[in-house]
Amino acid sequence: MSRPNFGIPKGLLVTLKNIIRHPVTVQYPDERLVISRRARGTDIIWNKNTCIACRACERACPTKAISIDVSRGEDKKLKVDRFQIDFGTCIACGLCVESCPVEDALYMSYSYERAVYRREDLISSDDELLPGEGKQPSGYAHPEVEKTLTLQTLLLDKDREDSQ
């Protein structure tokens, strides 16, 4: 306010400086950024062989998206008859993965695209949840997986420390 009528040109100078700056956006889906190594993606990956059917994930789920049917087999061991997740109600909070007592039974996925035509298509059960093609587990609550993934791209990396 000490120098009246200077405010607008000063502001325009900032805009001018920003016009010549390198753009910060990328052209999705042609260019993609690497997401966090701990990403809580839109899918949950379940390993049928290591699951001990304790139902901890079912109890941990705040939206009751997971439903499990368990029965006792002939060898007196618990086994899972049906493992179903409704991704329409899943809020990707990750509490199920955290609560899992087994080291390699439940993972959040590393994917972030999940669009379907019908709501029923969002309900996945049994074999659809198994690890497989295009189902990269994320490092959320699994530090050993986290180490193997590429580092996340940060917008901060585009800044030069001496630029300002």
Place this chain on the structure above:
Amino acid sequence: MTNPTEAEVITAIREVFGEGAAKLDDRSGILVPVDMWLRVATYLCKDRGFNYLGDLTAIDYKDHFEILYRIISLEKNQSLLIRVESTDREHPEAPSVITIWRGADFMEREVYDLMGIDFLGRSPLRRIFLWEGFEGYPLRKDFSL
């Protein structure tokens, strides 16, 4: 933030309003009878410097409703918890403190909307979040989802 010794405030309230005006609650805070609350509140705000209403909420304890006022003195950096009980299950009532603390306006409307406690002495309460014509008060324990 320090709590003034509740005993000290109780003694002060009792000196002005008589023996029954304040009681130490065994959890924390001061229990004030509902019919004396408005006068005690005026005293606490004007004479004791509790000029800021931090929070106002209510709890349904099934046999009675408890309304909690968390009042703060900005100068002395003290906070005080006041409990007011309303025992009528059908039509719980409490005096409105909106004339003392303007900030109570939306908080009282919220408590009315979700808990069904009527605050007297202010413009008629209307629902604030739910629509007009909604039946029941969701935060009461007998309202099941």
Place this chain on the structure above:
Amino acid sequence: MNVKTEPLAINMGPLHPSTHGVFRMLAVLDGEVIVDLEPVFGYLHRGIEKLAEEKTYKQVIPLTDRLDYVSSMSNNLVYVLAVEKLAGIEVPERAQHIRVIMAELQRIASHLMAIGTWANDLGTFFTPFMYMFREREKIIDLFEMVSGQRLLYNYLRFGGLSHDLPDEFLPAVRKLLKVMPGYLNEYEELLKENEIVLARSMGIGVLPEELAINASASGPVLRGSGVKWDIRKVDPYSLYQHFDFDIPTGITGDSYDRYRVRLEEIRQSLHIIDQATQDLPAGEVKSKVPLNLRPPRGEAYSHIEAPRGELGCYVVSDGSTNPYRFHIRAPSLINLTCLKDMVMGLKIADAIVTFGSIDICMAEVDR
């Protein structure tokens, strides 16, 4: 000449472009001057307080994310503080430091958004908004790195954090601390002396000190009116007493003062993060907490200085696995109490500016 006009009631919203969500203002106008105004809300009411009574203590943490989705970390913090007080859980020092870093990064991100949208309400069509979103994006990147999501972090746990920081976090924060002051100067140059901004915001939406206190305003709205009141100073939590920072205050309590307070608070937050990262102790980030937490009978209230004001959380336990009562003191809702007084006698366009300067999040207002 004294021209008489009929009062005209107009209805803005529930989704007026500049009303920051599904908010409705019922304004009665005399010509273009506001003579009465009533805020109407509830369009986003999800009944979180009731929902929480049916969930276990841990399951409420993702619910608190959804209160004020622009500052989820603060909501997480106030809830875990309340439950820790209730159950008597100790938090390791490293986790406390990281909580401070997260809360302050969140404050920067939230204030950037507040200033950006407020500038938008003034009519600066998206230029400052986009600049500020660029810097907010850098902070969101950091949150994504530690928690795995960009908006609803669900990062804090009772007794600490869900995970320790990744190795690449601290260098990134140090870099942020280096570049951020330059960007803040840029924003100041852009808006601070701009004549249009000054004309539109100085003396507009004045909230006098007495009314601000009486109407329980908090956060930048209260401090903009000149009251030096900050929960981090007056009732320290999470080791805030060990950090050195100032409380910026305004003088007149108008929209411009609130903008200045927010900008200055970003600088102070950077200063706090700088101290917290420098002496970050090593060690555990989570203390042992039973899987199915059952706090003893009782009640606890915690309050923190969230970006929007005093955020309080009140939890009552009856000894079972889910809270008996869960209450949130929402600063966004309570700050709206004096909106009517602030816009009386102003033009309708000024009401938008005033409303923007209060900086509310509808998800927190309605809960």
